Amino acid sequence: QKEVEQNSGPLSVPEGAIASLNCTYSDRGSQSFFWYRQYSGKSPELIMFIYSNGDKEDGRFTAQLNKASQYVSLLIRDSQPSDSATYLCAVTAGGSYIPTFGRGTSLIVHP
Amino acid sequence: AAGVIQSPRHLIKEKRETATLKCYPIPRHDTVYWYQQGPGQDPQFLISFYEKMQSDKGSIPDRFSAQQFSDYHSELNMSSLELGDSALYFCASLAGVGSYNEQFFGPGTRLTVL
Numbered sequence: 001q002k003e004v005e006q007n008s009g010p011l012s013v014p015e016g017a018i019a020s021l022n023c024t025y026s027d028r029g030s031q032s033f034f035w036y037r038q039y040s041g042k043s044p045e046l047i048m049f050i051y052s053n054g055d056k057e058d059g060r061f062t063a064q065l066n067k068a069s070q071y072v073s074l075l076i077r078d079s080q081p082s083d084s085a086t087y088l089c090a091v092t093a094g095g096s097y098i099p100t101f102g103r104g105t106s107l108i109v110h111p
Numbered sequence: 112a113a114g115v116i117q118s119p120r121h122l123i124k125e126k127r128e129t130a131t132l133k134c135y136p137i138p139r140h141d142t143v144y145w146y147q148q149g150p151g152q153d154p155q156f157l158i159s160f161y162e163k164m165q166s167d168k169g170s171i172p173d174r175f176s177a178q179q180f181s182d183y184h185s186e187l188n189m190s191s192l193e194l195g196d197s198a199l200y201f202c203a204s205l206a207g208v209g210s211y212n213e214q215f216f217g218p219g220t221r222l223t224v225l
Contacts, residue, residue, distance in 0.1 A: 004153075032209075041199070041221075042218070043199070043201040043216040044201075044216055046211070046215075049211050049212075088154070096167060097167070097209040098144060098156050098159060098169065100156065101146075101153040101154045103152070104153065
């Protein structure tokens with residue numbers, strides 16, 4: 001079982017809608033959880049990270065962490081075509097500080 | 112503000128050749144992580160450095176080596192290149208291990224092995 005699982009998509013949403021991206025992880029001892037955005041051919045860009053159960057909001061982005069169910073999600077409100085990208089989930093586990101990435105979910109926001 | 116610099120941005124090599132990739136972190140950042148991302152793949156952690164010492168090692172092949180210099184820039188040396196080494200290599204710059212609020216990625220080096 002891969003350590004970090006994401007649906008590869010693509011997830012297609014209309015402009016202005018809420019995009020919901022999900023990620024599950026296998027190590028119950030995982031400590032830190034990250035969401036990155038990656039445009040085609042570019043390096044990832046950190047959107048936000050979360051440590052504690054619950055929600056964390058930053059502008060149009062909200063990360064939600066549920067450690068009991070071992071999932072973390074990212075909500076993007078008022079989605080824009082410029083949000084079209086691959087969204088990578090990553091976690092740290094096993095006492096390591098190094099984020100381990102999932103394969104990413106492709107998001108398409110259509111006008 | 113200064114960003115993470117990687118050079119070269121693109122590199123084309125033949126099989127069995129060598130390559131050196133460079134990463135210049137943000138000023139005052141002392142931590143560098145290296146990742147390899149093959150086409151359509153998730154980024155794979157290779158190796159990391161903190162204060163000029165190797166701090167973590169991931170799936171880095173024995174053909175590769177890396178180090179961090181006194182000015183905190185890091186170099187990834189790759190020898191006996193194989194077709195499967197073709198990938199985007201990017202580094203992350205942090206102000207300390209686990210300092211995620213100051214985590215920035217470089218633009219990457221696109222390596223093509225022919």
